[in-house]
Amino acid sequence: MNTAGPEVDGTAREAIARERAVCARNYDPLPIVIERGEDVWLHDTEGRRYLDFMSAYSAVAHGHRHPRLVAAAQAQLARVCITSRAFHNDRLGPFLEELCRVSGFERALPMNTGAEAVETAIKAARRWGYRVKGIAPGRATILAARGNFHGRTTTIVGFSSDPSTRADFGPFDGGFRLFDFGDLASLEAAAGDDVCAVLVEPIQGEAGVIVPPEGWLRALRDWCDRNRVLLILDEVQSGLGRTGRLFAFEHESMRPDALVVGKALGGGIVPVSAFVANAALMDVFEPGSHGSTFGGNPLAAAVGLEALRVLQDEQLAERSAVLGRHLIARLRAIAGGQPIAVRGRGLWAGFDLHDSGIDAHAFVERLARRGVLTKEAHDAIRIAPPLTITKAQLDWGLDRIAETLDECLRASTAKGVEHTRPLERSQSQPRSAAPGNGPATPADREQNHPVHVLLCPPDHFQVRYRINPWMHPEAWSLDASRLSREARAGWQELLAAYRRLGARIETMTPQPGSPDLVFTANAAVVLDGKALLARFRNPERRAEEAHGRRTFEALRSRGTVESVHEVDENLHFEGAGDAIWDANRQVMWMGYGQRSDFAARDAVRRVFGVDTLSLELMSPSFYHLDTCLCVLSRGEILWYPPAFAEASQRLLRSVVGGDAIEVDDEDAARFAVNAVCIGDEVLLCHASQQLREVLEACGYRVRVIALDAFNRSGGAACCLTLRLDQRSGIRTAAKNELAA
Structure with missing residues (x-):
């Protein structure tokens, strides 16, 4: 049991014990019991408040309990919630119209979770490979990147390169080959005439917020065009404003053949995902060939539509672009001369502690004690706050990161690990700097x-x-x-x-x-x-x-x-x-x-x-x-x-x-x-x-x-x-x- 983090007592200890008595041990969460959330803040049962620097893996992009999303959910709850796709409902059409409009595609297939939408994409790609490209039966192959994370179904973990996600879950289906993320030569080496699609995240989140080299997505698009291969982008985490654009692919002025979206699409209220493509690809599905009881339900559609509207009305992607530059700049200043790699785009960043002598999980625990919640990804610390965060709130959280990093470095120095120079401390700088101080303006x-x-x-x-x-x-x-x-x-x-x-x-x-x-x-x-x-x-x-x-x-x-x-x-x-x-x-x-x-x-x-x-x-x-x-x-x-x-x-x-x-x-x-x-x-x-x-x-x-x-x-x-x-x-x- 994880016992680090804020001190556990009273109500929290009881809640954790009750959960552990009946819940499978497939997670090892920090010993914090969340009671309520509001915008960028989470409150535990002990009365402590935390800044949310994780936003449920980007699912809470709109902030916790956004008033418009809560109102949309309550209004639909008072009407009808679930009908199944055996019947039409009056919410699905408007939702998918808006999703297709903002994404630039013609059709959408609604699902619930990101993994379901990825499975849908895999089905579509294989059918296209057989029925359109003419690949021999049973040979259609999808190329995926090492370091990928597309979900946890057996099909998906079957092509993961992370041994911990695959251990003793086989045998796995074939039909996938791996290449090195961001490396076109590696992809070409894995390719063949049997390839129907490339399935890739534009930024790898669970690998530690890995951003590919500039121009790589554009080059990947060109390669797929030359080789008559579908390019499917998994934007479950990166999509809907997280990177400073509505979709991450927009940074390189290219378009995929299909898109997988989820997480933020549900506004932090209900699970909503979708596979989005043009009609020529989506028409590989005929009635009865794929479905979901809950996919496209009226409640999800009502919330999803409002989530898209709020995203645009409040310019959340644009805010992410501007504040994201501030986030990256401050993280690099905090890292200073330490061997800490900082990477990211928009309000999505990671900094790698592998070479610093600092244990990533221990860092997350110490940070929680200072009132900031996030999660490590291997040796990296990820930062993905709600897109509603203000500059002042962002700086407050970054100040806590600077303090925590300083504390961890002092602790590792006491153990004999050498470091290069002191870190930047709290940087809620005054409005003006004296001429000549700091970087060129x-x-x-x-x-x-x-x-x-x-x-x-x-x-x-x-x-x-x-x-x-x-x-x-x-x-x-x-x-x-x-x-x-x-x-x-x-x-x-x-x-x-x-x-x-x-x-x-x-x-x-x-x-x-x-x-x-x-x-x-x-x-x-x-x-x-x-x-x-x-x-x-x-x-x-x-x-x-x-x-x-x-x-x-x-x-x-x-x-x-x-x-x-x-x-x-x-x-x-x-x-x-x-x-x-x-x-x-x-x-x-x-x-x-x-x-x-x-x-x-x-x-x-x-x-x-x-x-x-x-x-x-x-x-x-x-x-x-x-x-x-x-x-x-x-x-x-x-x-x-x-x-x-x-x-x-x-x-x-x-x-x-x-x-x-x-x-x-x-x-x-x-x-x-x-x-x-x-x-x-x-x-x-x-x-x-x-x-x-x-x-x-x-x-x-x-x-x-x-x-x-x-x-x-x-x-x-x-x-x-x-x-x-x-x-x-x-x-x-x-x-x-x-x-x-």
Whole structure:
């Protein structure tokens, strides 16, 4: 019996004894008796609270007892739960429609557990091999990777390379050959004319969160195409947002022939799984050839549908991408110079203790005593928290890991094991770091790479129409001459500030009849030399589109930008005003709800290949994202919370944590947030004493520029500036996320 971990007494000891008296000994759990869960927290019968860093092997991606999932389950429980597939039910169709839509396949076969869905995939592959490919009867072979984990049925453990899962469970069926995960040459050596499919996890979870070399899945897809072999991906653990994409295969811009999904599909409430493929493969099944009494039951379908909706509504995959980069970076900092390999993708990571002299199970026990629950996988410690976790909660758990690792290293040192250097300790860092400390930031890089901006002289700027609450054409016309002079003077001051900072400056030719052309941030967003052009919502600004297109084509012909792209005609997208690049988090913040459409994020992802997080804007006064959010060079975010929907406020706070700087009503109304940050300098049109002090405490120099005339149209420094020099660094970052 496992007696390590938190002290066991009272109710817990009794519960463990009762369970052990009647339950098979196929598990050896930590001596913790869970009584209830809430979001990322678990509570035991002794009143202790634990941060869940395992989420039931990714089954609790939505957090424990997500209110929407509980409500969906309760509503269906009050109607009907089980009917069997002998009859239709009114929940299955909508659920499978949504599953097929998000996965991009035509058909789905619902099951309950991941192992059942894998067995379904094996059946489909073999039938396809015989009936379509023409493999000789009884010869169809499936290639699987060493280190695999696809479940625990006898068929599945029969092709496991882990002796402990196979011992004395044979004889096993044939029809499987193994290759080394991530090694195409090994796969080719195992192949033959009798191969009907390759069944593989895109990331091996139970092997210790093993990420294959970059490009391997793409190469595997090509090999399968050349050899007329099905590629079936088991995404039971990796799918549905865990890796920072909806599915892990999306990281390599490839598609399998079929997909196995489960765990998170049940929302942490009921077991739900599915085999998903196109009709040509799924049609190997005829009535009576495969089934499940509980598969596709109304309760599972209702919860599964809501789980998919919550996943998208709360942008859980996107949050996983952003927080996952933070997770990997912190784990590597915690490991320091120790022989501890860190690998992972999204909110799914593992660190290997094999060469550190630390027993993995003992580490998990010590970590539990500090209030964090997870599980070892051989010599690796896996981390897979609910995707609803906040940055603050993630850092709390990582601080406990740092403490536990330090404790374990001290203990092993006392036994004579040598270690290289002390570990990083608690790293809930202050909002700002002093210049020159730590790794290079975007602020540091800008010192060495000149800023490149597009401006438009305000020759024709005036307030001629009213498309936001700040615009009053009548008031402008009463003092147009003075206001035009002020606009010209303010613009010249901004221009001088850029020149002083050594910026390269391009200018857009002003046009009569387009007074808002001066706000070049709305013309497009530019990243990695690619320009995605705006498509305006208000008719008053649509004349700017053709001029913007000509301007960027001219910039492309001069080599200033590499390519020019457009959104679909039925979409509204207002450029960098609603698409703000965050170089520290490597994400594009997207504003929607006032001018730009939510669906514009798809164009941003397609053109730039970056992650996005979308924020709903609620006030016509803060109609573009850049009027209420500014990303500073060191990673702080200046923002005005009342401009956002409550859900978007929660999203931003959960991802940004202590790096969020809130401005008050006065600073927001005077467009202080519509700022430009270059290195350590913040250019803005207004800063209260309080805001100035906060920014200076973060290490920034505040430069106030008189742009009041532009405030009358709803803009300031950021609206007047389009950055042409932004670089994502995504290719490098993606490589860094992979295992060495």
